[in-house]
Amino acid sequence: MSERELTYGEAVREAIAEEMRRDPRVFLIGEDVAEAGHPFKTLVGLVQEFGTERIIDTPISEPGYAGIGVGAAMTGMRPIVDVMFGDFITLTMDQMVNQAAKAHYMSGGKIKVPIVFRTTLGATRRSAAQHSQSLHAWVSHIPGLKVALPSGPYEAKGLMKTAIRDDSPVVIFEDKMMYRVKGPVPAEDYTIPFGVAEVKRAGTDVTIVATSSMVAVALGAAKMLEETGISAEVIDPRTTWPLDKQALIDSAKKTSRALVVDEGYERYGVTAEIASVIAEGAFYHLDAPVKRIGAMDVPVPFSPVLEDLTVPSEKTVFEAAKTLCGKA
Amino acid sequence: MPTNVIMPALEMAQETGKVLKWLKVPGDSVTKGELLVEIETDKVTVEIEAPASGILRDVTARAGDVVPVGQTIALIFAPGEAGAPAPAPSAAPAPAAVKAAPDVLAHVARQATTARAAASPKARRLAAERGLDIRVLHGSGPGGAILAADVAGAPSAARPEAHGVGxxxxxxxxxxxxxxxxxxxxxxxxxxxxxxxxxxxxxxxxxxxxxxxxxxxxxxxxxxxxxxxxxxxxxxxxxxxxxxxxxxxxxxxxxxxxxxxxxxxxxxxxxxxxxxxxxxxxxxxxxxxxxxxxxxxxxxxxxxxxxxxxxxxxxxxxxxxxxxxxxxxxxxxxxxxxxxxxxxxxxxxxxxxxxxxxxxxxxxxxxxxxxxxxxxxxxxxxx
Known part of the structure; x- marks a missing residue:
């Protein structure tokens, strides 16, 4: 395996470019994706290589181009629909939930919708309440949609390639704060299977299940915990659906304590679902209630000081894990 | 406002109580906590304490009367308070005003010792596997909850003996x-x-x-x-x-x-x-x-x-x-x-x-x- 490093953003671009070279049916559609190379600069250079026929700029109308994408997918193409901010999936909901997620089922399997909705999550970019939400729980709720949450450059490339090759609709949420984070990414072709969690760090005292941006937070907290004599296991589900329930349960059984960290809202959130999976599957092995930490249940504030308070941090995860282990 | 003396509910399914005997008569000065009246249910006899200090008045239930739970059976007026007509009966009994007779206390004590101990699922499972009674263990968790470590740290003398009995x-x-x-x-x-x-x-x-x-x-x-x-x-x-x-x-x-x-x-x-x-x-x-x-x-x-x-x-x-x-x-x-x-x-x-x-x-x-x-x-x- 190569020792090469890429940023998270470069990894996404490489995955898309490789898949577009590999499969002429793959195209990308969205706002500011061509000449602008995307506001987060993740798509720079793609229009030069693939032209405006396959990297398509649209007017500002998420429902419109999302519908174009779903229709194209139904008729044999493999579109990537770029939704600039995760907050805007509110505009694409009908196409995602009522069309893309249902067509295969309602056509008796005759129609496939191999579409990728590419969007973002994550706060602390000072983008205020309408551009800072992490709404992946909304779509994780819907049968018929798969949801991937890459937690680093390696995952960004591997999960994107799997998403493009998958015959089902996939929503992939990239953490917009991680685009410049670097990490090893193999130059070779590889994919990451959906529904397979990865143990990012082995431990014995407490399991920290973390998604997307929270994996790095959990790993930082684990390092702090280690100094206090607590061995934390960090596990990344990588996809909220399909969900690798068994891996989460097994880890919680091993450590007998579990903490679930996700940047979405806590109430009715991804943390709630994962906590219930663990509580049900590992009940007789748990020595403490399963603890959840998500985004504070408020609109994300614009004030930097306040915004930082609304999302889980290494410190809050560290404190919560310590309390779980009875060492608060 | 006078304080209501009500027929208390001493048991879950109790609907009525019988006034056995008033220990004070109307006009008597009573002190909060002083024994006021004896009540009988079909299971126990208890003495009810005065819920407030003042003058006992408007005794509506006499010895031998059977009264629905929650009904006002007398009023206690604060010193100087005018003897107004009785207000609407209170629906909820005031448990604090009940001083249980010894048999009731014994019953309550027994309930306390047989109550489910706070324990983590893991601690409960480990205790069961080792044949330990979780209620006798000391809990080190939040609110005294018994954790796995408390089970592990329990006197191990039981363990070598605890080959399961038939x-x-x-x-x-x-x-x-x-x-x-x-x-x-x-x-x-x-x-x-x-x-x-x-x-x-x-x-x-x-x-x-x-x-x-x-x-x-x-x-x-x-x-x-x-x-x-x-x-x-x-x-x-x-x-x-x-x-x-x-x-x-x-x-x-x-x-x-x-x-x-x-x-x-x-x-x-x-x-x-x-x-x-x-x-x-x-x-x-x-x-x-x-x-x-x-x-x-x-x-x-x-x-x-x-x-x-x-x-x-x-x-x-x-x-x-x-x-x-x-x-x-x-x-x-x-x-x-x-x-x-x-x-x-x-x-x-x-x-x-x-x-x-x-x-x-x-x-x-x-x-x-x-x-x-x-x-x-x-x-x-x-x-």
């Missing part, structure tokens, strides 16, 4: 605990000369051709004595003494798994040879673990013989719901006074353990006396 042992433990903790025991001890019994045994063997034992002889004699003292062949059941219709004698038999008590049903109707045969069969099957439910049911009286193990005398625990159990020691030559002179004779010490709810000392003693006489002169069987 059903037989568990039932023995439960039944003996029930008996010991509910049946008030007393013991009657009598030393019996067994010269006649000793000489009787070879004759009985010779005549029947059966392998008769002292136990068989004792069963025969106990059965005959029970027939004449049916009060001993009885049980205490729901506040009454129930006499058994048949004379069914249980024999305590030690087996590998614990203690079992197979029953010789209608022992009084069996000949010695029949008794010996049936006893032999029961003991053999008990030791092989092949007893059937019918073999251990219906016992009315039990004999436990440890004589063969060299025990001189012992106190047995009554085998519930039976009224009595006879503990039999070994036959040994002992010095006894005979016609003013020490003499050496074979004797046996019998100890009758009785449930005092079903038997008293005199009745137990009469039975034991009759049995002793029969042992000393078995010919009385013929009388």
């Amino acid at each position: 059903t037989v042992w568990r039932i023995m433990a439960e039944r003996m605990t029930a008996s010991w903790t509910t049946a008030p025991h007393f013991y009657l001890v009598r030393e019996v000369t067994v010269s006649r019994l000793v000489s009787w045994l070879p004759q009985a063997r010779k005549q029947t051709g059966a392998r008769i034992t002292y136990t068989d002889l004792l069963v025969r004699l106990v059965a005959a004595t029970l027939a004449r003292h049916p009060g001993v062949n009885a049980s205490w059941k729901d506040g009454a003494i129930v006499r058994n219709a048949d004379i069914n004698i249980g024999l305590a038999v030690a087996i590998d798994d614990g203690l079992v008590v197979p029953v010789l049903h209608r022992a009084d109707t069996l000949s010695l040879a029949e008794l010996a045969a049936r006893r032999g069969d029961l003991v053999t099957r008990a030791q092989a673990g092949k007893l059937r439910p019918a073999d251990i049911q219906g016992g009315g009286f039990t004999i436990s013989n440890l004589g063969m193990l060299g025990v001189d005398a012992f106190n047995a625990i009554v085998n519930p719901p039976q009224a009595a159990i006879l503990a039999v020691g070994r036959i040994a030559d002992r010095v006894v006074a005979l016609n003013g002179q020490p003499a050496v004779q074979p004797t046996l010490v019998l100890t009758l353990s009785c449930d005092h709810r079903a038997l008293d000392g005199a009745r137990g003693a009469q039975f034991l006396g009759a049995l002793a006489e029969l042992i000393e002169e078995p010919l009385a069987l013929l009388v």
